[in-house]
Amino acid sequence: MENISNSNLGKAVIEIKNVSKSFGDNHVLIDFNLTLNKKENIVVLGKSGSGKSVLIKCIIGLLKPDKGSITILGNPINDVTLTEMDKIRAKIGFLFQSNALYDSMSVRENLEFPLRRHWIKINQNQVNEMVLQALEDVGLKHTVDMMPIELSGGMRKRIALARTLILKPEIILYDEPTTGLDPITAKEIINLMITIKEKYNTASLIISHDMNCVKIASDRIVILLEGKCYAIDSYENLTKSNDPKVKQFFE
Amino acid sequence: MKKEIGNDVKLGLFVLSSILFLILLLYMIGKNKNFFGSNLKIRSRFENVQGLKAGNNVRFAGINIGTVDVVNIIDDTTLEVSMNIEDKMKDIIKANSIVSIGTDGLVGNKVINIQAVKERERHIEQNELLPSRRAIDTDEMLKTLNKTNKDIGIIAENLKNTTNKINNSHVIWDLLSDKSIPKKIHASLENINQSSNKIKTLLNHSNEIVEHVMSGNGSIGLLLYDTIMRANLFTTIENFRILGKHANEISKQISYTLDSFNNDLHNSKGTIHALLNDSLLTHKIHTSVDNIDRSSSGLNEIIDAIKQSFLFRAYFRKIEEKKTRGLK
Amino acid sequence: MDESLSLKPFLKETGKVSKFTIRYLSKWFLPPYEIKELIRQCYVIGYKSLPLVGLTGFIMGLVLTMQLRPFMVEYGVESRLPTIVGIAIIREIGPVITALIFAGKIGSSIGAELGSMKVTEQIDAMEVSGTNPFKYLVVSRVFATTLMLPVLAILSDAIALYGSYLGVNIKGETSFKLFWNQIFEALEFRDVLPAYIKTYFFGFAVGIIGCYKGFFCEKGTEGVGQSANASVVIASVLIFILDLLSVQITELLGFN
Numbered sequence: 133m134e135n136i137s138n139s140n141l142g143k144a145v146i147e148i149k150n151v152s153k154s155f156g157d158n159h160v161l162i163d164f165n166l167t168l169n170k171k172e173n174i175v176v177l178g179k180s181g182s183g184k185s186v187l188i189k190c191i192i193g194l195l196k197p198d199k200g201s202i203t204i205l206g207n208p209i210n211d212v213t214l215t216e217m218d219k220i221r222a223k224i225g226f227l228f229q230s231n232a233l234y235d236s237m238s239v240r241e242n243l244e245f246p247l248r249r250h251w252i253k254i255n256q257n258q259v260n261e262m263v264l265q266a267l268e269d270v271g272l273k274h275t276v277d278m279m280p281i282e283l284s285g286g287m288r289k290r291i292a293l294a295r296t297l298i299l300k301p302e303i304i305l306y307d308e309p310t311t312g313l314d315p316i317t318a319k320e321i322i323n324l325m326i327t328i329k330e331k332y333n334t335a336s337l338i339i340s341h342d343m344n345c346v347k348i349a350s351d352r353i354v355i356l357l358e359g360k361c362y363a364i365d366s367y368e369n370l371t372k373s374n375d376p377k378v379k380q381f382f383e
Numbered sequence: 384m385k386k387e388i389g390n391d392v393k394l395g396l397f398v399l400s401s402i403l404f405l406i407l408l409l410y411m412i413g414k415n416k417n418f419f420g421s422n423l424k425i426r427s428r429f430e431n432v433q434g435l436k437a438g439n440n441v442r443f444a445g446i447n448i449g450t451v452d453v454v455n456i457i458d459d460t461t462l463e464v465s466m467n468i469e470d471k472m473k474d475i476i477k478a479n480s481i482v483s484i485g486t487d488g489l490v491g492n493k494v495i496n497i498q499a500v501k502e503r504e505r506h507i508e509q510n511e512l513l514p515s516r517r518a519i520d521t522d523e524m525l526k527t528l529n530k531t532n533k534d535i536g537i538i539a540e541n542l543k544n545t546t547n548k549i550n551n552s553h554v555i556w557d558l559l560s561d562k563s564i565p566k567k568i569h570a571s572l573e574n575i576n577q578s579s580n581k582i583k584t585l586l587n588h589s590n591e592i593v594e595h596v597m598s599g600n601g602s603i604g605l606l607l608y609d610t611i612m613r614a615n616l617f618t619t620i621e622n623f624r625i626l627g628k629h630a631n632e633i634s635k636q637i638s639y640t641l642d643s644f645n646n647d648l649h650n651s652k653g654t655i656h657a658l659l660n661d662s663l664l665t666h667k668i669h670t671s672v673d674n675i676d677r678s679s680s681g682l683n684e685i686i687d688a689i690k691q692s693f694l695f696r697a698y699f700r701k702i703e704e705k706k707t708r709g710l711k
Numbered sequence: 712m713d714e715s716l717s718l719k720p721f722l723k724e725t726g727k728v729s730k731f732t733i734r735y736l737s738k739w740f741l742p743p744y745e746i747k748e749l750i751r752q753c754y755v756i757g758y759k760s761l762p763l764v765g766l767t768g769f770i771m772g773l774v775l776t777m778q779l780r781p782f783m784v785e786y787g788v789e790s791r792l793p794t795i796v797g798i799a800i801i802r803e804i805g806p807v808i809t810a811l812i813f814a815g816k817i818g819s820s821i822g823a824e825l826g827s828m829k830v831t832e833q834i835d836a837m838e839v840s841g842t843n844p845f846k847y848l849v850v851s852r853v854f855a856t857t858l859m860l861p862v863l864a865i866l867s868d869a870i871a872l873y874g875s876y877l878g879v880n881i882k883g884e885t886s887f888k889l890f891w892n893q894i895f896e897a898l899e900f901r902d903v904l905p906a907y908i909k910t911y912f913f914g915f916a917v918g919i920i921g922c923y924k925g926f927f928c929e930k931g932t933e934g935v936g937q938s939a940n941a942s943v944v945i946a947s948v949l950i951f952i953l954d955l956l957s958v959q960i961t962e963l964l965g966f967n
C-alpha cells in the first residue's frame with residue numbers, strides 16, 4: 133500500500149482530466165476537469181440528471197469514462213486491473229445516496245464487511261475494536277447488533293457513514309448525503325461530516341442540493357452544467373455572482 | 384457467532400441425512416441387484432434367451448438369489464448366460480439342477496429359474512455349467528395357439544358346409560334309405576364267394592387230372608393221338624384262362640368299390656362327396672352291383688360248361704359218386 | 712414475460728440469460744471463493760426450505776397413494792400399490808414437485824433479494840468494498856441452489872415414501888418391511904440416478920434465473936416485484952423443459 137500513496141500526496145488527491153461519458157446519445161460528461169486537493173471539501177452542484185452521480189461513479193470505478201483520465205492518489209485508474217482498483221478503493225469511502233446497507237446483515241456485519249474484504253489479514257479483536265470505534269464516531273455504539281431494517285433513516289445514514297469511515301479513507305465521496313432526511317437530522321449529518329474531516333484529515337467530494345450542506349461543508353463549489361464544469365469557486369464568491377446560470381442554484 | 388455455528392450444524396445434519404438416504408437407496412438397490420458380495424458365478428447355455436438381459440433376476444425354487452451378469456453369443460445356435468448368485472447357494476444348488484428361462488408373471492420381466500432335480504449329485508462349483516431346458520415360450524405358444532384357432536375355424540366352416548349339404552342332399556338320403564343296396568351287395572358277395580369256392584375245387588381237380596395224365600393212366604393214349612380231342616383240350620384250357628381273368632377283375636372291382644366306400648365314409652371326400660352332388664352315382668353303384676352279380680353268374684355258367692366237358696365228365700362223375708357215397 | 716407477445720424480446724432475453732449463464736460457468740471455479748457466504752446461502756436456501764418441501768412431499772406421497780388405490784383395486788393389482796407409487800415418487804414426483812416448490816420459494820426470494828440490493832445500490836456498495844458482487848452474490852447462490860435442491864429432493868422422496876406408506880395403510884394393511892421390500896424390489900439404478908442427476912439441473916435453473924432477474928433488476932421497487940415474479944414463472948417453465956430434456960436424454964442413452 134505504500135507504493136500507492138506516494139509523494140504527490142501533499143497536493144491533489146483526485147485529478148480528473150477531460151473526462152467524457154455518454155449513454156447512447158445522452159452526453160452526460162463532456163471534457164470535464166476537476167482537481168481535489170488534500171483536506172479539501174468540494175461540493176458539486178447540478179440539476180438532477182446532470183451527471184453528478186456519474187462523475188463519482190467514474191471516480192470509484194463503477195463506471196468507466198469513455199475518454200479522459202482520472203488519477204487518484206497519483207494512480208491513474210483508466211487501465212488498472214480489478215485487484216489494483218480494489219487497493220485504490222480501500223482508500224476511498226463512498227457514502228451511497230440510499231445508504232446501501234446490506235439488509236441481510238446486522239450492523240456489525242455491515243461494518244465488518246469492507247474491513248474483511250479489503251484487509252484480509254486481520255484478526256477478530258482488531259475487527260471488533262475498529263467496528264466499535266467507527267460506531268462511536270457516529271454516536272451509534274448501541275446499535276451494533278441490530279439489523280438495518282430496525283433503524284431510522286438518519287441512523288442508517290450514520291451507520292453507512294461509519295461503514296465508509298471504518299477503513300480510515302483518505303477521500304470520502306458523498307452522494308447526496310442529506311437527501312430524504314428531515315432538516316434537523318440533515319444538519320446532524322453535515323456536522324458529523326465536518327467532524328470527521330477534522331478528525332481524520334480526509335478530502336471530500338460532496339454531491340448535494342442542500343444549501344445548508346453547501347454552505348457549511350464546502351471549501352470550493354463546482355457547478356456542473358451540461359456536462360461541463362461551469363464554475364468553480366468558494367461559496368461566498370459564487371453567491372455574489374451575477375451569472376443567471378449560477379444564480380439559479382442560490383435562490 | 385454462536386447462532387451461525389448452530390446454523391452450520393443444522394445444515395450439516397440436513398445435508399448428511401439426505402446423503403445417508405441416498406446411499407441407503409442406492410445400497411438397497413445394489414443389494415437387490417447383487418452388486419455387492421457375490422462372487423459365485425454359474426453359467427448355462429441356451430439356443431434362445433428370449434430377450435433376457437443383464438440384470439434380470441435369477442431364482443432358485445422361486446427365491447431371488449442373484450442376477451444375470453452377461454449374455455454371450457458362443458455361436459449361431461448357442462448363447463451362454465453368466466449369472467452372479469449368492470455365495471451361500473454354493474452349498475444348496477446341485478450340479479444337475481436345470482436352468483430355464485421364464486417370465487415373471489404373464490407379461491413381466493424375463494427371469495432365470497433354477498430347478499432342483501431329485502437325484503444325488505455334487506454341489507455346484509465356481510463357473511459351473513448347468514444344464515438348461517427349453518422353456519415354454521409364450522410367443523411360440525401363442526403362435527401355435529393362433530394357428531390352431533385358424534385351423535379349427537376352417538374345420539368348423541367345412542363341417543358346417545358338409546352338414547348343410549348332407550341336410551340338403553336328397554341323393555344321400557335316398558341312398559341311405561335305400562334298403563335294397565346292402566341286400567344286393569350282400570347277395571353279390573355271396574355269389575362271389577360261391578364262385579371262388581367252385582374255382583378252388585375246380586383247380587384242385589385239374590391238378591389231380593394233370594397228375595393222372597403224368598402218371599400215364601386213363602385216356603392218355605387217346606389224348607396223344609386224337610386231334611379233335613386235342614382241340615377240345617385247348618378250348619377247355621382257354622376257358623380256364625378267361626375264367627381266371629374274369630374272377631380277377633371281379634374281385635378287383637369289388638375291392639375298389641368297397642375301398643372307396645370305406646374312404647368316403649371316413650374322409651368325407653371323393654366318392655361320397657361326389658355322391659352328395661351327383662345322383663348319377665347311385666345309378667352307377669346299382670349298375671356295378673348288378674354287373675358283379677351278372678359276372679358271377681357267368682362264372683358259374685363257365686364252371687358248369689367245364690363240368691360238362693367230356694374230358695372231365697368221368698372225373699366229375701367219379702367225384703359225384705364219391706360224394707354220394709360219402710353222404711351215405 | 713410480459714413482453715413475450717413478439718419473438719424478439721423473448722430471443723433477446725434468452726440471449727441475455729445464456730450470456731449470464733456462461734459468465735457464471737466461467738467464474739464459479741475461479742478464486743476468490745466465497746465459502747462462508749456459500750455455506751450461509753446453503754443454510755438459508757436448503758435447510759430453511761426443508762419444512763415446506765417436506766410438507767408438500769408428505770402430502771404428495773399420501774395423496775398419490777390414495778388416488779391410485781381405487782384403480783389398482785379395479786385392476787386387481789392392489790398389492791403393487793407401493794411399487795407403483797414408489798417408482799412414481801422416485802422417478803418423477805419427488806424431483807419435480809420439490810423443484811417447483813423450490814422455484815416458488817427460493818427463485819422468488821433470490822429474485823427479490825438481489826433485485827432490492829440492486830435498486831438500493833447494495834451491489835455497487837459491495838463492489839466498492841472490494842468484493843466482486845457477481846461472485847459473492849450470484850455464484851454463491853447459484854452454487855447453493857445447485858447443491859441444495861438434490862439434497863431436498865432426496866429428503867422429499869424419503870418423506871413422500873413415508874406418506875405413501877401411511878396412505879397404503881389407511882385401507883388394508885402392509886407392514887413397513889413389506890412396503891420397503893416391494894419398493895426396492897422394483898427400483899433400479901436407472902430409476903434413481905437420472906432422477907437424482909436432473910435435480911442438479913433444476914437447482915441450477917432456479918438459481919440462475921433468480922439471480923439473473925435480480926441482478927438486472929430495474930425500475931426501482933416495482934421492478935423488484937417483477938423480478939421475483941418472473942423468476943418463479945421462468946424457473947418453473949424451465950424445470951418442465953429440463954424434465955422433458957432429461958427424459959429424452961435418458962431414453963437416448965438407453966437408461967429408461
